Amino acid sequence: MFRSSDISYHIISLGCAKNLVDSERLHGLLRSSGFRFIERPEDADIVIINTCGFIEDAKRESIDVIFDALHDRDRYRTKQNRRNHPALGGHHFQRRVVVVGCLSQRYPLEIREEIPEIDLVYGLLDEQFVSVLADSFGIAVTRGHFVQEPLGPAAYRYIKISEGCSNNCSYCAIPLIRGPCICDPVESILDDCRRALASGAVELILVAQDCASYRSEGNRLPALVERIAALDGVRWIRLLYLHPDRVDEGIINLIRDNEKVVKYMDIPFQHASSRILQSMGRAGDFKGYRALVERIRETVPGVRLRSTFMVGYPGEEEEDFDELMRFITAMRIDRVGCFTYSPEENTRAALLGDTVPRYVKEDRHGILMEAQREISQDLMSRFIGTEVEVLVEEQVDSNTWIGRTAYDAPEIDGVFFLTADSISITSIVKATVVDAMEYDLIGIKE
Numbered sequence: 526m527f528r529s530s531d532i533s534y535h536i537i538s539l540g541c542a543k544n545l546v547d548s549e550r551l552h553g554l555l556r557s558s559g560f561r562f563i564e565r566p567e568d569a570d571i572v573i574i575n576t577c578g579f580i581e582d583a584k585r586e587s588i589d590v591i592f593d594a595l596h597d598r599d600r601y602r603t604k605q606n607r608r609n610h611p612a613l614g615g616h617h618f619q620r621r622v623v624v625v626g627c628l629s630q631r632y633p634l635e636i637r638e639e640i641p642e643i644d645l646v647y648g649l650l651d652e653q654f655v656s657v658l659a660d661s662f663g664i665a666v667t668r669g670h671f672v673q674e675p676l677g678p679a680a681y682r683y684i685k686i687s688e689g690c691s692n693n694c695s696y697c698a699i700p701l702i703r704g705p706c707i708c709d710p711v712e713s714i715l716d717d718c719r720r721a722l723a724s725g726a727v728e729l730i731l732v733a734q735d736c737a738s739y740r741s742e743g744n745r746l747p748a749l750v751e752r753i754a755a756l757d758g759v760r761w762i763r764l765l766y767l768h769p770d771r772v773d774e775g776i777i778n779l780i781r782d783n784e785k786v787v788k789y790m791d792i793p794f795q796h797a798s799s800r801i802l803q804s805m806g807r808a809g810d811f812k813g814y815r816a817l818v819e820r821i822r823e824t825v826p827g828v829r830l831r832s833t834f835m836v837g838y839p840g841e842e843e844e845d846f847d848e849l850m851r852f853i854t855a856m857r858i859d860r861v862g863c864f865t866y867s868p869e870e871n872t873r874a875a876l877l878g879d880t881v882p883r884y885v886k887e888d889r890h891g892i893l894m895e896a897q898r899e900i901s902q903d904l905m906s907r908f909i910g911t912e913v914e915v916l917v918e919e920q921v922d923s924n925t926w927i928g929r930t931a932y933d934a935p936e937i938d939g940v941f942f943l944t945a946d947s948i949s950i951t952s953i954v955k956a957t958v959v960d961a962m963e964y965d966l967i968g969i970k971e
Contacts, residue, residue, distance in 0.1 A: 527618050529559035529659065529666045535569035537594070538676060539587055540577025542732045542765065542936075544626060546685040547650045548575045549676050551625075554655050559667030567597055571621045571658075575650065576628035578702060581867040587628045594622045595642050621662060625650055627702050649703065680918045680951040681728035681761075681935055682721035686714055686749065690734035692768055694795075695806045695873040696838065696866065699734055706734065708741040711749055718753050727951055728761040728916060729753060730934070736764050737771035747779040754785040760953055761916065761931060762786045769794050769817060770808045781825045787931040788825055792817075793833040797852035798845035801838055804877070811852055818856050829932040831860035836893060837886030838866045839877035846889050853896055859904055860938050860964075861897040865890050898963050905939075905961040913968070915941045915956045917948055930966065939964035946970075 534555055538548035551573070556562060563569045572594045576587035598620045621644040629636055630648035637646050645661050647654055659666045690699045691706040718729055731750070733739065739746040746764075753762060762785050767776065769792050780786050796802050799810035809817075821828055834849065853861070865886040868875040915928040926943040933939050942965065943956055956968040 527664045529664050532570045533561040533563040534571040535563050535566040536573045538575045542683040543685050544575055546683050551650050558655050570618050573623045576626040578628035578631045598622050631702050679725045682726040683730050683732050684717050686731050686739055687733040698869040706738055708739050710741055711744050722758040729759055730763040732765045735768040737767040747775045754783050766791045777824050788828045789932055791831040795835050798848045801845050829859040832858050833862045835866055836889040837881040839880045841881055857900050863890055863893050902963045908958040909961055912955055912957050914953050915943055916953050942967045944969045
């Protein structure tokens with residue numbers, strides 16, 4: 526029997542921010558159970574891979590990471606066995622690879638059958654996982670106080686406010702993997718926020734499959750956010766993601782009125798053709814989504830919008846794509862992501878067939894993103910000469926820093942290259958923009 530205090534671990538978190546929250550919670554559970562966190566996966570006794578199974582590219586990435594970890598494990602075991610031959614009395618913990626998360630939740634039997642070398646396959650992370658892991662590997666756990674520390678940068682923390690999704694978009698496998706939307710209680714969310722702030726975070730990023738659907742104990746999203754904004758230490762609150770069919774006046778007014786909520790909205794429109802949106806299971810259309818964008822911009826002056834679009838959905842004809850491009854050029858959304866459709870097993874869209882040829886999907890993706898690059902370059906250039914707030918996250922050299930404005934979500938948007946004499950990481954400073962690139966800004970702190 527091994528003791529947890531003698532066992533080190535490393536967590537590789539793949540996919541979305543919601544997965545990262547799960548990984549951070551697991552990090553806290555392992556730490557409070559006596560296990561030792563280690564920075565480098567190649568040095569860890571147990572490597573835990575929190576997989577993503579949302580789209581085909583994410584599945585491939587997860588599989589590649591699993592095989593890389595297995596290769597490193599086997600190479601290490603070979604060296605370890607040479608050093609600690611049983612005849613010499615060697616008795617050491619054998620390095621393990623553990624696979625958890627969306628991919629293993631969706632395909633548990635297939636993973637066990639096709640990659641039997643994995644030491645433990647588990648589905649979605651929960652509070653039972655640590656006990657299962659310890660029992661599987663003969664580890665005696667030392668229980669302690671729960672701690673929660675970030676696995677990523679300390680300046681911001683993701684706060685998950687619900688699990689699953691009930692929107693049931695035709696192309697999406699999330700309800701199949703994580704089930705219907707279940708919202709966390711307000712007090713539980715507030716506790717997560719307090720821990721994040723105590724660890725040094727100044728920005729709290731609320732994440733869910735659809736934050737706009739939040740309902741708990743009579744509280745909707747605006748009421749929850751008002752409670753969070755009242756906590757000591759919070760400077761910025763960001764909302765990811767808001768389903769366009771659920772964005773109402775309460776949410777728009779919240780972003781207008783609460784000074785701690787950044788003037789930034791991530792609204793995944795996905796398309797603008799009413800025919801395609803109807804097949805996707807969405808109620809919107811070009812006219813309705815245009816009206817929503819205009820209403821938001823009129824109500825919240827200076828707001829910056831981000832959205833995601835899909836090309837190559839089954840049955841997407843040239844006229845559907847043309848309508849999408851008219852929406853892109855007319856609305857001039859600040860930040861845009863685009864991905865090509867890939868069929869997901871057991872979704873309604875998969876029954877329609879993958880009717881758009883791959884080369885057509887890629888052409889449409891290229892056309893959309895090229896148009897958006899021009900829009901982004903123009904919109905970013907308009908910041909030159911203005912003063913913005915920058916959250917400082919990294920020091921490059923003695924007078925160069927990297928941060929983000931309130932108009933940039935981490936990892937998916939641009940960054941701010943800041944020249945300054947002496948500032949602190951996680952501080953929010955005012956800077957003047959002196960130059961702009963397609964997605965990034967350059968400025969100085971006077």
